[in-house]
Amino acid sequence: MLTFNWIALIILIVFVVFLILNRGIAIISQNQVGMVSTLGKYSRKIEPGMHLVLPFITRVDRVDLAQVPLKLNEQSVISKDNAEVIISLSLNYHVTDPYKFTFENADSVQSMIQQSRAHLRGIIGTMELNEVLNGTERINAQLSKELGSITDSYGVNVDRINIDTIQPTPEIQESMNKQINATREREAAIAKAEGEARSIELTTKANNDALIATAEANAQAVKVAADAETYRITKENEILSQSSDQYLAAQSIEAFGKLANSQSNTVVIPTSVTDSLGSIKTLGAVLENKKEK
Template sequence: MFEENYKFQYYLYLFQKHFRKVLLGLFLLILILTSVKTIGPEEEGVVLYVGQYNRTVEPGLSFILPFGIERMYKIPVQRQLKQEFGFRTANTGNNTRYSSENFADESLMLTGDLNLANVEWVVQYRIVNSYYYLFRVRDAEKALHDMSESAMRKIVGDRTVNEVLTVGRQEVATSVEVLLQKMCEEYENGIRIDQVVLQDVNPPEPVKPSFNAVNQAQQERETLINQAEADYNRIIPRARGEADETVQLAEAYALTRINGATGEADRFTSLYQEYAKAPEVTKKRIYLETMERILPKIGTKVIVDERGNNVLPLLNLDQQQPKSNP
């Protein structure tokens, strides 16, 4: 009992002796923790003095007034942020996992032709003005979430369900991006929209099989159209080439015939002109040339006079004599 009282008195003595040092150490620790701030390379610090904006601090080591006199908010102005709609990413990496919760209240929306579509999308954005981000809009993140959902519902509501599900997806994303950026500028929330990406667009589960059947039929139709266009592009040029070839052959044949007829006409004209100059001589020459062409084609030849009295059976007309060079 005496030993326990002695130890207690001893510890109490040590505490009283070093109380000021302990108190000073705690004071210095709190001072350092509340006055020394480190700002990352992708951030900037917004300093409030007694709840009022005072200054903006660049990345690096900074000092502020301790004990809550000044407070600092670190804003990631150089980092791309994102908000997800209709789904949530639970874990990123090699095997991305998504939350199993149901977010149909923000993704299920009505199209322009009064059909339902389950639209999942991502808004990628950056904070470009930390002052506007903190003080112009209360809870800028939630405001951006509400604006994104409102913009998407407006754009989807102006289009048919087929446009949203198929060919109009990129146009929807671009239109939402433009509209959302315009809303951010009107609200002056200090946010710039980098991109809006439609993650997935599906019909509601009860009618999903019917929509899939319609999409399959449309794809088959497009396939048949593409095949028909391919056949058209293969057959029509070949037929045109064959037609052009036939036309060219006909033109060549016509040109040959015309040139031949022209030559024959010129020959006849030349012959007639010679005949007009010396009719008897020309007649005799034509006769002899004609007989020269005809007689070699006849078989056995017998020459008689007009009355048939004189016969020349020994005249050798079967053999063609070689033409002598002039």
């Protein structure tokens, strides 16, 4: 029968064997590589799978090569015109050089984050607030370009960087709202003034057109009346020019007859008329009739 000491020895041996096997076998998952260091010095890189390594004197650092999403904390940034904005940034990166990522930087990811924040401050600092609020794509492109030449030394590559939100501080937002309201009121006043000016212009034009139309109508009426009068006079002259002396004398006799039948007791006849009428027999009858009355 085994004593307690033998049981303890067996357990110890099993534990040591397990520890040796655990330390001597390295299993690398897909999308990973293993960076093997022996006695603190890099020795080789191992691919996905199971590998035997020397226990206790060998260390295996597993590096994930898959793309990693990373969301940065909100950051306060000052624009060129001294406006403070809060920016939320996110990015995707993957490891391109496992050796640089593991051995040349104490924390490549943290270094990449610091560089992203620093370059973001530099870019925003050269832009006015309106440019910042409306220039998300421009900021993303410029930030990606500048990070591309720096993060290579960290053994990583930024595949995509995106500004999620750009939010002015409450004070800046309030100032912007006042400016927007003032702009709207000014535009409304200008539009109203332009509308009134246009209305006055149209009314004045309509009145002028009405006056011109009335004047033209009056002028046309006067012209028509003058033309009618001219036509009447012309026609009368033509008729008179075609009438005989006997017709004119008869017209004069008729006129003198009406005058003789009037209430007047005296009829004055010009000598030139009596001379022209002396040869007309009916004149005596007219005069005789006057005497009887």
